[in-house]
Amino acid sequence: MKRIIDVTELALRDAHQSLIATRLGIDDMTGACEDLDNAGYWSIECWGGATYDACIRFLNEDPWQRLRTFKKLMPKTPLQMLLRGQNLLGYRHYQDEVVDRFVEKCAENGIDVFRIFDALNDLRNVERSVAAVKRVGKHAQGAISYTVSPIHSTEVFVEEAKRLVEMGCDSICIKDMAALIKPQAAYDLVKGIKDACGEQTRVHLHVHATTGVTLVSLFRAVEAGVDCVDTAVSSMSLGPGHNPTESFVEMLEGTGFGTRLDLDRVLKVKEHFAHTLPRYREFLSAVTGVETEIFKSQIPGGMLSNMESQLKQQGAGDRLHEVLDEIPVVRKDTGYVPLVTPTSQIVGTQAVLNILMGRYKVLTGEFADLMLGYYGAAPGERNPEVIELARAHANKGMIDCRPADLLEPEWAKLRAEALPLKGCNGSDEDVLTYAMFPKVAPGFFATRDEGPRNLGRDPETGALETEVPQGHAGKIT
Amino acid sequence: MKRIIDVTELALRDAHQSLIATRLGIDDMTGACEDLDNAGYWSIECWGGATYDACIRFLNEDPWQRLRTFKKLMPKTPLQMLLRGQNLLGYRHYQDEVVDRFVEKCAENGIDVFRIFDALNDLRNVERSVAAVKRVGKHAQGAISYTVSPIHSTEVFVEEAKRLVEMGCDSICIKDMAALIKPQAAYDLVKGIKDACGEQTRVHLHVHATTGVTLVSLFRAVEAGVDCVDTAVSSMSLGPGHNPTESFVEMLEGTGFGTRLDLDRVLKVKEHFAHTLPRYREFLSAVTGVETEIFKSQIPGGMLSNMESQLKQQGAGDRLHEVLDEIPVVRKDTGYVPLVTPTSQIVGTQAVLNILMGRYKVLTGEFADLMLGYYGAAPGERNPEVIELARAHANKGMIDCRPADLLEPEWAKLRAEALPLKGCNGSDEDVLTYAMFPKVAPGFFATRDEGPRNLGRDPETGALETEVPQGHAGKIT
Numbered sequence A, B: 001m002k003r004i005i006d007v008t009e010l011a012l013r014d015a016h017q018s019l020i021a022t023r024l025g026i027d028d029m030t031g032a033c034e035d036l037d038n039a040g041y042w043s044i045e046c047w048g049g050a051t052y053d054a055c056i057r058f059l060n061e062d063p064w065q066r067l068r069t070f071k072k073l074m075p076k077t078p079l080q081m082l083l084r085g086q087n088l089l090g091y092r093h094y095q096d097e098v099v100d101r102f103v104e105k106c107a108e109n110g111i112d113v114f115r116i117f118d119a120l121n122d123l124r125n126v127e128r129s130v131a132a133v134k135r136v137g138k139h140a141q142g143a144i145s146y147t148v149s150p151i152h153s154t155e156v157f158v159e160e161a162k163r164l165v166e167m168g169c170d171s172i173c174i175k176d177m178a179a180l181i182k183p184q185a186a187y188d189l190v191k192g193i194k195d196a197c198g199e200q201t202r203v204h205l206h207v208h209a210t211t212g213v214t215l216v217s218l219f220r221a222v223e224a225g226v227d228c229v230d231t232a233v234s235s236m237s238l239g240p241g242h243n244p245t246e247s248f249v250e251m252l253e254g255t256g257f258g259t260r261l262d263l264d265r266v267l268k269v270k271e272h273f274a275h276t277l278p279r280y281r282e283f284l285s286a287v288t289g290v291e292t293e294i295f296k297s298q299i300p301g302g303m304l305s306n307m308e309s310q311l312k313q314q315g316a317g318d319r320l321h322e323v324l325d326e327i328p329v330v331r332k333d334t335g336y337v338p339l340v341t342p343t344s345q346i347v348g349t350q351a352v353l354n355i356l357m358g359r360y361k362v363l364t365g366e367f368a369d370l371m372l373g374y375y376g377a378a379p380g381e382r383n384p385e386v387i388e389l390a391r392a393h394a395n396k397g398m399i400d401c402r403p404a405d406l407l408e409p410e411w412a413k414l415r416a417e418a419l420p421l422k423g424c425n426g427s428d429e430d431v432l433t434y435a436m437f438p439k440v441a442p443g444f445f446a447t448r449d450e451g452p453r454n455l456g457r458d459p460e461t462g463a464l465e466t467e468v469p470q471g472h473a474g475k476i477t
């Protein structure tokens, strides 16, 4: 008897977020849904992360409508989203009532599995959303942001996993956004969690492919007892994306492990996206091969191109290597935060400023907030000198409470601000859109009736169906 | 104490043969040689395979001069070549004296390690070259063409390995040109060979990356006791090429295995080729991602694009799927030959003809020869009906001797034909060029003095330094 390994398909969310800056429009996804729904996946990740932002910012597409479409087209397979804990899908902390309402609406519109993480692994920042998910009867998956540093060890992560289980999480995800987890580390961590939390604790492993080693890590995780792995169909895989689903299935032959996947269905999904991806060539990540330098810099692929363009704008395109050397310094000063949205951007931007202006001569507001505890507790000791600089810059003190505890109830205010906006339909969903993206939502509400804008181009002629808005680089989450 | 795994670097031969149709010119390689030579490789594969053909056909470059250049620039690390047994680097069998002289000249000009294989695994076809290599005191590596079929098993391959060791080979290579070897199979085969031939028998593993699973296979081979693996520096890796060198090194961290490689040197080689490869964009393989369909069709990536263009020329570009279904039929009729140069081309072309003209309505001369034993013994039973068709087509009988036994001494004749050619310098090396490529050699001799032609283009402007000759697709070997 083979032991069955479950698989989560990433094509509809993280894969295009990583490969083409989250630009995939709904029209280019619906054609794959029937095969996806019948292929035998444990879940299909299709929402959350940067997709909400991209929908309203670039695609004139209502993210809630996208979710309902997915639910209609994929009724059999659990739909999964990525949720940044107390930040929801936005870039600040929200007051608990907003969190509760957001989770309720996600469940109501079709989400079955909530993967919840905090960039700093400050578990106080995920508690409220985990509780909200449990209350609506859905699957709450607690994710650990994997990183490598002098203070991060298997034991530290296992301890976090235990606390997530105690919090009521239905499963644990090891989330390795920069492809840092090597085979032996994957084995040790999966086994460590199983040993500490019990065999019945479901362990999922989310890895990117950027460093080239992580399919081997998945293999070792399988040997260590992992329950579910994340992959993307081959035509939407590799580079800063993920390991190919088909390769994962094939590599298990003869090993005593297997999946439930129907490869004929998966190959149809492959063909679909093999024709789709070339339509988005202009958004394609510059990183296409393998980048083992990430083991040193820890910079996810998507962030690298962000920093390159920041530097070029400043006429300092040749100073990338200095910035890459500066990042570990800045990261150490923050107490070794994992580099994931939003910490990757905060640390990356500060490193760029350090190189251009002199170390900590100029601080960003976000960096000061990070140093002062406004994103949560740091994994390790923060540099006291840099804390002083941050205090002076921000003209406020350090906090050590859960950041959201400082927030006043805000739902009524957000609702009052959202409703008068031209095109706002008065729903809680629209209020949430406004809450998370107050600058973008008004424009989106006003043009929503024009319907989704598909940014794909004919790969032969380059013909575009509608206008292309200003580009931005996708966030690796 | 870590067990050390040796590494052979493929960037200078198989990598560019697989990725850019063997077009890399010497000028685009010399800059990497110092770092390659100091990185700690067990050997550097840099010659043989299709490089000889490409040198004289497309690059106006003397392959022997290329070899001497490599030897001069990389004096420390053993230089390795791929040799097709009795076929040398050409497309027919050569009489033994030609084989002996070729091997002598290779050794004299700089080859230290000879990897010798026969497409059919008919070991009579490698015996003479193995003996010649031993006589000149170099390393003779006997390679097994790996394939998957109802008649190929671990036991069959282990038996071949034993015979290669008995023949005097200094090491055994498992050569998997289509990326078919899955992790468990790799483990079983490496262990099987070690168990049967003794722990002291060196086992090397050559795999391509096309199906996406083979880095895991390398990992399992390491666990099974493999001595050396083949990889290519990351900027010249993946797709129909090979697994990235850096990823191989990194994935071993914490496992009890390690390499001698200096990653700083390897990263310099990476940067070199990251700037080089874009200069050859026009030759880039259409296969860039992962193709697990190969597990079914067994068609190496390079062969796929060959067949596609054959079909397009016949106005039948839409019939590729039929051809892919026909290939296993034709292969079965041949007695399950492995698909590697030249059998991959012979079987592929026959499958195309079968689809376009009706099954075996038209035979190629090469296919008839294959059926009649003129390439050697088949691994399994050949289809007697197809043998009859071949007999009628070729108007000759079957043979079961070693094909080269039918050949009369030919060196003197080849020499007499080569010497009068305009530009022939009278050396044995030139005679060998003529012997292997009688149609191309005269033109090459005549223009050799103009010096190497570099086909790289400026990636920004597209400007070409010299004229581009007619393209051909690289052979996967």
Ligand SMILES: [Co+2]
Pocket: A014, A176, A177, A206, A208, A476, A477
């Ligand atoms: Co991710």
Ligand SMILES: [Co+2]
Pocket: B014, B176, B177, B206, B208, B476, B477
């Ligand atoms: Co090869």
